[in-house]
Amino acid sequence: MPRLPRTFMNYPCYHIITRGNQRQTVFRNEKDYTVYLGILKKAKRKYRILLYAYCLMPNHVHLLIESPSSLNMSKFMQWLNRGYSAYFNQGYKTSGHLWQGRFISKPILKDQYLIHCANYIESNPVRARMVENIAGYKWSSYKERCLSSEPDLLDDVGGHFEE
Secondary structure, three states, rough: OOOHHHHOOOOOEEEEEEHHHHHOOOOOOHHHHHHHHHHHHHHHHHHHEEEEEEEOOEEEEEEEOOOHHHHHHHHHHHHHHHHOOOOHHHHOOOOOOOOOOOOEEEEOOOHHHHHEEEEEEOOOOHHHHOOOHHOOOOOHHHHHHHHHHOOOOOOOOOOOOOO
């Protein structure tokens, strides 16, 4: 039986989750995380995506994004996942699927729940007992979102799409 198409709305925020195939580790070292973030930065520009929070866990990724259209979001995720898969497969001399099925997308209203969702995403390493303090995890947006005055990867929640 074919899977049902996704239901998307234009301009909402989405909590995106993508997991390693069979929950395998997709980030094995610091370079892997850095390369993923570089591809993420390029994908944001290419597909006009606003990024409000992220957390890269060893075997999965959480993103909190806003897209001007559902088509952009799907293409963004496809480009991001394919780009990182190519890097991973080449670097580790592997082949095949890196990611488990299609990504999960949960619509989020741009209100108080948006902040709650960002906090949830960034708290993943604490819940997984990888760190005791959220600020101690290097591969989430927490430091940039809450402690930094210089934006690097994140967009302002009041941000607008470039025309």
